[in-house]
Amino acid sequence: MVKLLHSIRPARAGDARAIAAVHDAAWREAYSGIIPGKALESMINRRGPAWWTSAVRGGSRILVLEFDGKLVGYASLGRNRVSAIPYAGEIFELYLAPEFQGLGFGTRLFAAGRADLASKGYFSTIVWALADNERALRFYEKMGGVEVWRATERFDNDTRARVAFGFAAN
Numbered sequence: 001m002v003k004l005l006h007s008i009r010p011a012r013a014g015d016a017r018a019i020a021a022v023h024d025a026a027w028r029e030a031y032s033g034i035i036p037g038k039a040l041e042s043m044i045n046r047r048g049p050a051w052w053t054s055a056v057r058g059g060s061r062i063l064v065l066e067f068d069g070k071l072v073g074y075a076s077l078g079r080n081r082v083s084a085i086p087y088a089g090e091i092f093e094l095y096l097a098p099e100f101q102g103l104g105f106g107t108r109l110f111a112a113g114r115a116d117l118a119s120k121g122y123f124s125t126i127v128w129a130l131a132d133n134e135r136a137l138r139f140y141e142k143m144g145g146v147e148v149w150r151a152t153e154r155f156d157n158d159t160r161a162r163v164a165f166g167f168a169a170n
């Protein structure tokens, strides 16, 4: 892993534009060819700066990773949304701008997300990934996750498989 100077901190409302830009670029790059095009565009368009401003102001827990003063990644986290799965916390989203992937930042943001959840008493965690998102599957396996659940997600008239990775309490 390359050693690079970076910092991770909670998002502020003023980060909304930069988070939306990372979201847009990362989703386009990760999901083109996986999520049907029209559904992907409308998901990206919904998540502009206004959406992120209200997420931050509304109290959503979002961590951002900065490199050289530039916001290049984010993670959102909270309580596990599926009570049937016996894990306390959830990392809802973890995305890096495409040009900052593969440098170890995902590992750091993931660790920061888990530490943040643990500080609120959520010691075990799940993360969902689309089954076709091979890179994410390899990443979560490398982080020590094990597959604990499968479900499907609907995109317009199509469905795609989703996999939940579980991370036991450290």
Ligand SMILES: CC(C)(COP(=O)(O)OP(=O)(O)OC[C@H]1O[C@@H](n2cnc3c(N)ncnc32)[C@H](O)[C@@H]1OP(=O)(O)O)[C@@H](O)C(=O)NCCC(=O)NCCS
Pocket: 026, 030, 093, 094, 095, 096, 097, 100, 101, 102, 103, 104, 105, 106, 107, 108, 128, 129, 130, 133, 134, 135, 136, 138, 139, 140, 142
């Ligand atoms: C998935 C993601 C968060 C991983 O972050 P990252 O900074 O790129 O990953 P790291 O550099 O920390 O890599 C950690 C490990 O993950 C695995 N990994 C990362 N990228 C990979 C790739 N392209 N192919 C296969 N394995 C990969 C490797 O095991 C790697 O360990 P190694 O470097 O010792 O080989 C990032 O690539 C990303 O934002 N991808 C696009 C969006 C996405 O899919 N997010 C997850 C949604 S559920």
